[in-house]
Amino acid sequence: MSVLLYLIPIALMLGVLGLGAFLWAMKNGQYDDLDGAAHRILLDDDED
Amino acid sequence: MxxxxxxxxxxxxxxxxxxxxxxxxxxxxxxxxxxxxxxxxxxxxxxxxxxxxxxxxxxxxxxxxxxxxxxxxxxxxxxxxxxxxxxxxxxxxxxxxxxxxxxxxxxxxxxxxxxxxxxxxxxxxxxxxxxxxNDGRADERVENHEKLLLKAIAVSGFAAGNLMLLSIGLWSTSSETMGFATRELLHWVSALIALPTIVYAGRPFFQSAIAVLKQGKTNMDVPISIAVILASLMSISEAMRQGEHVYFDSAVMLLFFLLIGRYLDARAKGKARDSASRLLSKLAGTAAVYIDGVLKRIPIKELTGGMTVLVAAGESIPADGHITKGETDIDLSLISGETLPQHAAIGTQTLAGTLNITAPIEVHVEKASNESLLSKIVRMMEVAEQGAARYVRLADKAASLYTPVVHLFGALTFIGWLALGVEWQVALLNAVTVLIITCPCALGLAVPVVQVLASGELLKNGILLRSGDALERLACVDTIVFDKTGTLTVGKPLLVSGEYTSEHKQLAASLASNSQHPLSKAIYASWEGTVEKLDVQELPGKGLQANVDGKLVRLGSKAWCGDKEHESTSDNILELWLSIDDKPQACFEFSDAIRSDAKKVLASLHQLGIETHLLSGDRTEIANQVALTLNIQHVSAETSPIDKCAYIEKLKEHGHNVLMVGDGLNDAPALAAAHVSMSPSSALDITQNTADIVFQGEQLEPVFGTLLTARQSNKLVKQNFGLAVVYNIFAIPLAVMGFVTPMIAAVAMSGSSLVVIANAFRLRLQKARP
CATH class of the missing domain: 3.30.70.100 (Alpha-Beta Plaits)
Incomplete structure (x- = not known):
């Protein structure tokens, strides 16, 4: 059962990684304008 | 400002x-x-x-x-x-x-x-x-609350997943096979994940529970908080006692499910109604006033009786008063709902908020802006909205029944087991499992899931729910009051018939293209060919004229276009005449068409046993004619905004649940006063803001469709409550007798939630059927 000593921390670490990514995305405003994002994909006038 | x-x-x-x-x-x-x-x-x-x-x-x-x-x-x-x-x-x-x-x-x-x-x-x-x-702070608060819920869902979801991973290990093997040390390790790792999660993700519930308890009342959050806190305290004590069962996963899963329900609920609630303040912004601008003979712009709020204001063409008239200089047409639709602009000359009364269309005028202010009719309407709306806010939602009613019952069962279990002579820890354990297993997962999801599905379905058909409990209130409606102009009718005149050739029409369209008058717009809109560029003069109250190839061409009222024979009779305002050199050539007739499916919708509503009323600011003959065509049972015409509101109040006093459908500002107080309200998307912003439901398109069908959906979803919500009760009838005895292990709790909780969600999805199935 000593394998648990590695696996549990690894599992938790991966979970925390995902959670962190989500919270970062939210703080970064990725979810602020879902309707706008859906429409912006239709714009193709990148200047560069 | x-x-x-x-x-x-x-x-x-x-x-x-x-x-x-x-x-x-x-x-x-x-x-x-x-x-x-x-x-x-x-x-x-x-x-x-x-x-x-x-x-x-x-x-x-x-x-x-x-x-x-x-x-x-x-x-x-x-x-x-x-x-x-x-x-x-x-x-x-x-x-x-x-x-x-x-x-x-x-x-x-x-x-x-x-x-x-x-x-x-x-x-x-x-x-x-x-x-x-307007009031960004209120919006921000709602937004922050939603964000907090979303973060809490993320954290509790993460924790619930990991706890389940560990718990499955605990459930699948007996402690002897696993070894006591391993079991204890898993218990403490669970505690390590669960406790911070509960502190973080439980905040929405704890905060609301504390706030409510301070007022000496109770809501759904109180039993939730008690169950979660007791479950985690008991699990800590079990872990320390090296007991067999910990309930960390149940507590976190409970939070996770409930947070989902809470989040959906918050999303459905949407923006709060802010109509009255929006309406006031009509009075928030500035007006051009003569002060000591010099024109100055001052805030409308500071206007007092006796001042003279200059109102440019296209500007809103800032105050109640009368015209002292100039001649124009005024669009009264904001106040009276009348489709056609009224001719106004020196001495004509003006109302704040109405639109000056054709020419600049000077207005003598009679009343300060806070005494104008518009301000009165605002105040009436505020009063009416406060009255409407008293509605108690179904879920809250269920919660107020649920809390005492569950706590009574919990207490009885504890006392019962003590009386049987078991250790107090075991008695408490059983009492807490009662609280956990009965915890309102299903109740918490019963309403929001149905609501989200229903509003999504409606949105596809161009119907927007503006308040969270609109469907619930709509389901019990037994009387519908319609406004006429813009609601039962399309709201703008259409060219229907007349005596004219296509050359005449082209000439008329060329003239009309230069004017903002609704009848001109209607002619121009119905002409598909090209128009000539003309130098057109617009004469308020009369019509348009221009010089074409040396001839005077006029488009306007019958008398003005030289029909001397009928000059004595009053002009029928729904026709335009075209004359060349004072000889009438052609006549265009208009009518404000009734929405194409209005008759069918009204018939279907009558079939459901719903009483219909027509309230109109228009003349009695016109209102009666519409009512007759559509088979509407009760008619009241020539009503002011204040009359309309009073009419609704009277219906309410007689015990009716009234749905008001209207589009003008003159309907706004009535919309606010009604049990629930709808308005077409062609309505003014202010009116749309007041209405609970906004529908798009040229059809009246959404009124009927939304009503059906509302009734259906209400049925499903009640079924969901029924399912939750049935589930508790089975679960409570098991918990009371002490048979509920963490595994059974987990299965029962997710099982009941899934059943409720699955039942809610039947809304879609029923829709799909013809």
């Missing part, structure tokens, strides 16, 4: 002290202190804009200014691009972003604060209406 004195007269620059015409600050020479002010002032004059946004601009740390404004009329990607490109084409603009969800425009620029007005004017010029975001 701060008063801006934008002078229109040229004489002003001769004053001894030089002040900027735009911002009022000192300036060295000329009319403006800087080129920014000059440009802004000119832009404002050109647009006859009455508000200035630059005072709202925020000064950022890097020296730039930021402005956040509400935009109306963003529909698609093209709108986003248009606004963003237009603003970013300015060199000084450093950031611009349109948020489609919240309908906000945010931009930053270098230079002066005043430059913001120029930029805002550019957007207005594109055809998007801008206004100051």
């Amino acid at each position: 701060e008063a801006k004195t934008v002078s229109i007269s040229e004489t002003d620059c001769c004053s001894a002290e030089l002040t900027c015409k735009h911002c009022g600050g000192n300036c060295e020479s000329g009319d403006y202190c800087c080129s920014g002010c000059e440009a802004a002032s000119k832009a404002i004059d050109v647009m006859s804009m009455t508000t200035s946004f630059s005072s709202l601009a925020q000064h950022l740390e890097n020296g730039e200014f930021q402005l956040e404004l509400a935009v109306e009329g963003i529909h698609c990607a093209a709108c986003i691009r248009l606004i963003e490109n237009a603003l970013s084409a300015n060199d000084e603009v450093t950031y611009v972003r349109v948020n489609m969800t919240t309908e906000r425009l945010s931009f930053q620029w270098r230079g002066d604060a005043i430059q913001g007005d120029v930029l805002a004017a550019q957007v207005t010029k594109l055809g998007y209406k801008l206004h100051a975001p």
